[in-house]
Amino acid sequence: MTLSVPNIVILIVIGLLGTGIYALLTVRNLIKVVVALQIMVKAAMLALVLAGRLQGQENLGQSLALTVIVADTIVAVVGLALAVQVRRVVGSLDLNALTTLRR
Amino acid sequence: MEAGIAFLLVVGLPLLGAPLIYLIGRLVERKKPSLNPARWVALLVFLSAFYPLGIALQAVINQDGPVSFSLGLIRLQLDGIGALLATLVLALGVLVVLFSGPYLGKEEHQEKFYALLSAMIGGMIGLGCTTDLFNLWVWFELMAIASYPLVAFHRQSAAALEAGVKYLVQSAIGSAFVLIGIALVFGQSGTLTLSGIRANAPLTPVMLAAGALFLIGFGVKAALVPLHTWLPDAHSQAPSGISAMLSGVVIEAGLIALLRALGALFAVSELWGVFLLGFAALNMLLGNLMALRQTQVKRLLAFSSLSHMGYIVLGIGCAFAFGAPNAAEGGFFHILTHGLMKGLAFLAAGALLYALYIANGKHQPLMVEDLDGAATRYPLAAFTFSVALLGLGGIPPLAGFMSKWQIFVGGFETHQPWAIVLVIFAALNSVLSLAYYAPLINRMYRHQPSRQIEIGQPVSVWMNVALLILTLGVVVLGFWPSLAGWLTQPAAQSLLTALGG
Structure with missing residues (x-):
């Protein structure tokens, strides 16, 4: 695998995705979970831009990434709003405190 | 009205209605909180969408050419699948609004x-x-984002918040996977048009990986076992009207998104069909086994949704694997009848939950024991709940029997040994499911009234209206299943056209 620009970007995409998944599996703080989700989606955005570049359709690829930013920000906002409410009601941001619903 | 404009109105009215409902609700509620205007505006918006929907549907059924409109590069087109989904969603939406007015009562922030x-x-x-x-992803996200706060609507309850967090995190992971899949497809084929992808990209390992990512990503929303763990929590903790929407249409919408994406990538192929059939078997078995051990009514219904997704995926999977038109039609018919039956079941359970707990100012789950003797004080709610349960269990002559029957017939017609084994497995599962539906009915009609029933409040008229309309739908579709043919046949045809069958 030569060290060309697309290859480096692919490596970054895989790295970001791996970081996000690893963080989701290990982190127990709700705000950090939202951050981990953001990292995963950032990998997807980079992949979309790269795909546009490889196909010679940079405009389309970048506009897709912009749309993703908008949708993804709303998800983050809703997630953080939930986190605020969890902190108020449960008194902790720890996911281990949120295990009343079993089975 | 021209069909294209009518179609634009069908899509546009609920989208424009959302901010309108919020603003009117907000402005009027500040002055006169008793008026509760948001509910009536929502009802008006949904009802007014039916007229253009009728015109657009007529054009689809008469096959007057494609019913579509374009905004720049974005093109929307109403085909059989879209028509089925739009009709079911709007019909259930109207009834949920009717039901939720009294259910939410004096709850704050109803306009939201x-x-x-x-x-x-x-x-x-x-x-x-x-x-x-x-x-497809953008619409999918819109639906998902709107449903996160709805699941956690009772925001003072730790259980509802927990359900909301689980739902949000799992759905968001799923949608990230879908995005990566889209990037892979785009990088391979250079086009994103559903009908153009297959022509532009050969079946490389990259496309297979994209298919797997779609299966995982959309599978979370469609609650394919083992990606289902958010569903029982979210469906049981949401307000009952939203449970009806989530179980009746949202998970089916997730499945339709999956079908669109997979259908664009692959033609009729045993590989993906077998995957879907495997998920169907898992869903039926696990849904039924877990439902058997539940003590909360809404949680039990949520697990039964899992098993019903199994029946739907069985029909659609046969279409994917072997191009069986009757199985596809049965799958879409079951989407329709399951929407009605599960909507009815959740609304009836919600009516009882409202009467026994919420109207008394308590927020706690409706337990199976609370149903004891419900028929003495709530004859209508008990009767409609029983109709829904019997329909879900597949007792003729209710709608659930007819749609399951059609799936089974479609499965047999493939003449594939594995499909036939699966159909027999599904039939046995259907019998097994009666083991948790029947005791509920037994409790409502044959047990002495529980203390909760005796101190319960009356059920509101609007709730009863919504329940009766849905019951009528379930019974009528059971006696005359061909009445739904005008919706299910074009849907099956659209699926097979997309698969190139």
Whole structure:
């Protein structure tokens, strides 16, 4: 695998995705979970831009990434709003405190 | 009215209605809180969408050419699948609004509830009509984002918040996977048009990986076992009207998104069909086994949704694997009847939950024991709940029997040994499911009234109206299943056309 620009970007995409998944599996703080989700989606955005570049359709690829930013920000906002409410009601941001619903 | 304009109105009305409902609700509620205007505006918006929907449906059924409109590069087209989804979503939406008025009672921030419901309905209608892979994701996200706050609507309850967090995190992971899949497809084929992808990209390992990512990503929303763990929590903790929407249409919308994406990538192929059939078997078995051990009514219904997704995926999977038109039609018919039956079941359980707990100012789950003797004080709610349960269990002559029957017939017609084994497995599961539906009915009619029933409040008239309309639908479709043919046949045809069959 030569060290060309697309290859480096692919490596970054895989790295970001791996970081996000690893963080989701290990982190127990709700705000950090939202951050981990953001990292995963950032990998997807980079992949979309790269795909546009490889196909010679940079405009389309970048506009897709912009749309993703908008949708993804709303998800983050809703997630953080939930986190605020969890902190108020449960008194902790720890996911281990949120295990009343079993089975 | 021209069909294209009518179609634009069907998609646009709920989307424009969402901010309108919020603003009117907000402005009027500050002055006169008793008026509860958001609910009536929502009802008006949904009812007014039916007229253009009728015109657009007529054009689809008469096959007057494609019913579509374009905004720049974005093109929406109403085909059989979109028509089925739009009709079901709007019909259930109207009944949920009727039901939720008294259910939410004096709850604060009702305008947000109706505005989000409207946005969710708009998202689902758009999801059924998209012609572009990326737009499919955008509509899917719109539907998902609108449903997160709705699940956690009772925001003072730790259980509802927990359900909301689980739902949000799992759905968001799923949608990230879908995005990566889209990037892979785009990088391979250079196009995102659903009908153009297969021609542009050969079946490389990259496309297979994209298919797997779609299966995982959309599978979370469609609650394919083992990606289902958010569903029982979210469906049981949401307000009952939203449970009805989530179980009746949202998970089906997730499945339709999956079908659109996979159908764009692959033609009729045993590989993906077998995957879907495997998920069907898992869903039926696990849904039924878990439902057997539940003590909360709404949680039990949520697990039964899992098993019903199994029946639907069985029908659609046969279409994917072997191009069986009757199985596809049965699958879509079951989407329709399951929407009605599960909507009815959740609304009836919600009516009892309201009468026994919420009207008395308590927020706690409705337990199976609370149903004891419900028929003495709530004859209508008990009767409609029984109709829904018997229909879900597949007792003739109710709608559930007819749609399951059609799936089974479609499965047999493939003449594939594995499909036939699965159909027999599904039939046995259907019998097994009666083991948890029947005791509920037994409790309602043959047990002495529980203490909760004796101190319960009356059920409101609007709730009863919604329950009766849905009961009528379940019974009528059971006696005359061909009445739904005008919706299910074009849907099956659209699926097979997309698969190139």
